[in-house]
Amino acid sequence: MAARHALLVISDEIYEHIVFDGARHLSPAAIPGMRERTIVVNSISKTGNATGWRVGWVIAPAVYTPAIRGFHDTMVIQAPTPLQRAAVALLRLDASAFDTLRTAYARKRETLTRGLGRAGFAVSAPEGAYYLFARYRDVPGLGGRAPMEAALHLITEVGVACVPGDNFYATEGGGDEYLRFAFCRSVPALEAAARRLARLSLTSG
Numbered sequence: 189m190a191a192r193h194a195l196l197v198i199s200d201e202i203y204e205h206i207v208f209d210g211a212r213h214l215s216p217a218a219i220p221g222m223r224e225r226t227i228v229v230n231s232i233s234k235t236g237n238a239t240g241w242r243v244g245w246v247i248a249p250a251v252y253t254p255a256i257r258g259f260h261d262t263m264v265i266q267a268p269t270p271l272q273r274a275a276v277a278l279l280r281l282d283a284s285a286f287d288t289l290r291t292a293y294a295r296k297r298e299t300l301t302r303g304l305g306r307a308g309f310a311v312s313a314p315e316g317a318y319y320l321f322a323r324y325r326d327v328p329g330l331g332g333r334a335p336m337e338a339a340l341h342l343i344t345e346v347g348v349a350c351v352p353g354d355n356f357y358a359t360e361g362g363g364d365e366y367l368r369f370a371f372c373r374s375v376p377a378l379e380a381a382a383r384r385l386a387r388l389s390l391t392s393g
Contacts, residue, residue, distance in 0.1 A: 300371040303382025
């Protein structure tokens, strides 16, 4: 489609190493004929557990780099030198380090998925990234609430933070039955969250 319609593809590959069940990320730039029409955006935020650093990079055909550099210089100027050096160190790690990362996140995914399921949420394990989209309509105490109300109830009454699912839909009514959870925290923290979520199955509304 991109080649047929002369489209430029912008690929956000920040979760390239956080994939599960034997899956591997394939960049569009690696597909024959796509390198000259693909701009890859990435950062160390997720892979390096350094979200607040805001250190990343763009890989693009040479024809586009002057405009990208000009925009970047106007908006950001540059990342601090020590953080750039840390990014270099991360990128030089052996591939086994990223396999370890995947294994750790797979365990976290299982911990939260199991905890949500036991609390009454309908949830499918994601194939990548570290978020779970969970349907809460059949969860005692939450089912009759709007997404924002349900999220606030979980924070104030249960002690588990999440994000309203309708934040991720442009259409009205989309995501009205869902909440989004993240499993980037430690396993003990996720186990504690699962125990707190279990209280929901004991409530009557």
